[in-house]
Amino acid sequence: MDLTATTAQLAGTASDLVRLLPAKVYDPVLAGVLITADRGGLLLTGTDRERGVRLRCPAVTHTDGQVLVPAKPLAETLRALDSEQVRLVVEGSRLAIRVPGARFALPLLEVDLHPGVAEPPARVGEVPGREFARLLATVASVASRDDALPMLTGVRLRNLPGGVLGMVATDRYRMAVAELPWAAEAEVDAMVPAAVLVEAAKQAAGADRVSLHVDSDRAGLVWQDSAITTSLLASTLPDEAKVIPSAVETTVELEADALAGAVRRVGLYTEGRQVVQLDIGEGEIRVHGADPQAGEAEERVKAEVTGGRMTPAYQVRYLSDALKAFAGDRVRIGVPSGLRGTLFSSLDDRLRYLVVPIRPQAR
Amino acid sequence: MDLTATTAQLAGTASDLVRLLPAKVYDPVLAGVLITADRGGLLLTGTDRERGVRLRCPAVTHTDGQVLVPAKPLAETLRALDSEQVRLVVEGSRLAIRVPGARFALPLLEVDLHPGVAEPPARVGEVPGREFARLLATVASVASRDDALPMLTGVRLRNLPGGVLGMVATDRYRMAVAELPWAAEAEVDAMVPAAVLVEAAKQAAGADRVSLHVDSDRAGLVWQDSAITTSLLASTLPDEAKVIPSAVETTVELEADALAGAVRRVGLYTEGRQVVQLDIGEGEIRVHGADPQAGEAEERVKAEVTGGRMTPAYQVRYLSDALKAFAGDRVRIGVPSGLRGTLFSSLDDRLRYLVVPIRPQAR
Numbered sequence: 001m002d003l004t005a006t007t008a009q010l011a012g013t014a015s016d017l018v019r020l021l022p023a024k025v026y027d028p029v030l031a032g033v034l035i036t037a038d039r040g041g042l043l044l045t046g047t048d049r050e051r052g053v054r055l056r057c058p059a060v061t062h063t064d065g066q067v068l069v070p071a072k073p074l075a076e077t078l079r080a081l082d083s084e085q086v087r088l089v090v091e092g093s094r095l096a097i098r099v100p101g102a103r104f105a106l107p108l109l110e111v112d113l114h115p116g117v118a119e120p121p122a123r124v125g126e127v128p129g130r131e132f133a134r135l136l137a138t139v140a141s142v143a144s145r146d147d148a149l150p151m152l153t154g155v156r157l158r159n160l161p162g163g164v165l166g167m168v169a170t171d172r173y174r175m176a177v178a179e180l181p182w183a184a185e186a187e188v189d190a191m192v193p194a195a196v197l198v199e200a201a202k203q204a205a206g207a208d209r210v211s212l213h214v215d216s217d218r219a220g221l222v223w224q225d226s227a228i229t230t231s232l233l234a235s236t237l238p239d240e241a242k243v244i245p246s247a248v249e250t251t252v253e254l255e256a257d258a259l260a261g262a263v264r265r266v267g268l269y270t271e272g273r274q275v276v277q278l279d280i281g282e283g284e285i286r287v288h289g290a291d292p293q294a295g296e297a298e299e300r301v302k303a304e305v306t307g308g309r310m311t312p313a314y315q316v317r318y319l320s321d322a323l324k325a326f327a328g329d330r331v332r333i334g335v336p337s338g339l340r341g342t343l344f345s346s347l348d349d350r351l352r353y354l355v356v357p358i359r360p361q362a363r
Numbered sequence: 364m365d366l367t368a369t370t371a372q373l374a375g376t377a378s379d380l381v382r383l384l385p386a387k388v389y390d391p392v393l394a395g396v397l398i399t400a401d402r403g404g405l406l407l408t409g410t411d412r413e414r415g416v417r418l419r420c421p422a423v424t425h426t427d428g429q430v431l432v433p434a435k436p437l438a439e440t441l442r443a444l445d446s447e448q449v450r451l452v453v454e455g456s457r458l459a460i461r462v463p464g465a466r467f468a469l470p471l472l473e474v475d476l477h478p479g480v481a482e483p484p485a486r487v488g489e490v491p492g493r494e495f496a497r498l499l500a501t502v503a504s505v506a507s508r509d510d511a512l513p514m515l516t517g518v519r520l521r522n523l524p525g526g527v528l529g530m531v532a533t534d535r536y537r538m539a540v541a542e543l544p545w546a547a548e549a550e551v552d553a554m555v556p557a558a559v560l561v562e563a564a565k566q567a568a569g570a571d572r573v574s575l576h577v578d579s580d581r582a583g584l585v586w587q588d589s590a591i592t593t594s595l596l597a598s599t600l601p602d603e604a605k606v607i608p609s610a611v612e613t614t615v616e617l618e619a620d621a622l623a624g625a626v627r628r629v630g631l632y633t634e635g636r637q638v639v640q641l642d643i644g645e646g647e648i649r650v651h652g653a654d655p656q657a658g659e660a661e662e663r664v665k666a667e668v669t670g671g672r673m674t675p676a677y678q679v680r681y682l683s684d685a686l687k688a689f690a691g692d693r694v695r696i697g698v699p700s701g702l703r704g705t706l707f708s709s710l711d712d713r714l715r716y717l718v719v720p721i722r723p724q725a726r
Binding site: 077080101103105106261264265266269296301 | 433436439440443444445457464465466467468469470624625627628629631632656657658659660661662663664
């Protein structure tokens, strides 16, 4: 094998692959990247048996070939190079990474031991790359990161009535629901591990059209000649229609960033319980926090308020996270009576974000 | 007390003060900042008994006064504000921080309990703020951070012959020596805690003239109406003239950044011992690293070499740190015979940096 590539492109592709594989793999073969060079350029593939990654990178191939080398050292070396072009060439039992004045040599692993990467499952439809990645990142941000509770570490993707791809995630305290118009080619209802799906969508975000591939065991994204697949989780989520309140008592509409700023500042005065209270009144929300040690704070934010006066209270972190999902935009906040979840929505209702309030402490 | 200040200025001053006090103080009074407002503006003072900080900030005082409030919450609140101006006003048992639409209230602590901040010791001379801060940061970077071994956590400041202020630090494996021309007004030989001195010099760096104040117990920097003092360490350092080699076998001169880049890349191929070897030959240095797992790497860097061929080896981290001290400049590297320290010098000899090489492993 002997090829020349643009350093930045190859370094980016190798780093993308490394980001998709688990940081710790005990089998050195699975910590390897399979590099295939032919007339079409360069193909980098890797797998940990759960996930499969196949990424294409332009290159000028002088001699066809296929090698397996440790993925992380390859990515780190490429990322550290200053030269515009880089040459990869097999020299004896080494893959040499050559730039003018320097040679870096990685040991070759045995190609035959690599299990290879399975083909993606059947195609079920197509989404616009950037919009899909954006909505998915917001939805996945509420998924649980607790691997001891894997049921909640995924995003549920499924067909909804009206030609819409629904994406839902929850950690029991928050639930986020996004809807993306699409032309479904098959029924879909899959629980996809959130972290890998978000990273895959990010890498595919540059493509106008990204194919979604799903069967009963696996899901994948395919764009141009690249593909990322993952096993599904063996769980599902409660129907969002049963969780999201159908009626609210009071509705508030305001700039998400204005409220987020007030919550951030007042949140400094909530040392113990980290709770802020929103006093929703006429034409404004008063954000209030107090703590015997830290003192007390309040800040007023202008808002369009419909409905009665209410005083819900929230964990600072949950409220800040919810508002961040609508950064740069106006947000509509629906407060139902009692301790039912508060609904944050984009004005076009494409993104809905539910936060469970907390019982205010008796004062 | 009632005053108005520019938010960014006051936030910066309060943050500077917090950075100079230890993160954990068990006496709440010492976690406080004493705010004094009068016609001259605003004075923030704080102490942990070891260190004393007095920082001036412009303000328009409506009513004179003095209060003691928790320093960190004050700094965090000010830093989080968006408004250009901020008002501080005593309201009952609170110091209110007011901006349009918001009020943040900190509990007042008892002013009488604060020990106050002692005056700086006698003045011994004057240094240019920016140059002093720059050289000091480099020298202090080799001081030990191990508080269990406090003797080596300081920078030794002393008069050297020829109208020069010498600054020295060492952690036994490295030693850095800087010399700054100055007009000494008294004898100086003091061992100053490195971390606080670096932070103080950084805060004073904007001033053309910074006074150095030293007696047998304390040292301080004074500029305009601000002053930072600290207790001295009860130790000293070996005379640098006895440590720095007087004769070298081979001298190399090159761009520090070029060698640093090569060391960074080749360093990726030194997994176990993290050691690179420099093969100093005619007109170049060959940087070499190898590891049975990671493979091997070498990179050539052009250099002016005087003297014989040598092959010293170094810890990657120590070599990188040394080269960083000369970033953007050419550096002269003097290699003595045997395992004595290698000397890195700026071309004007104002900065010298000694690194102990390591014995290369038998191959």
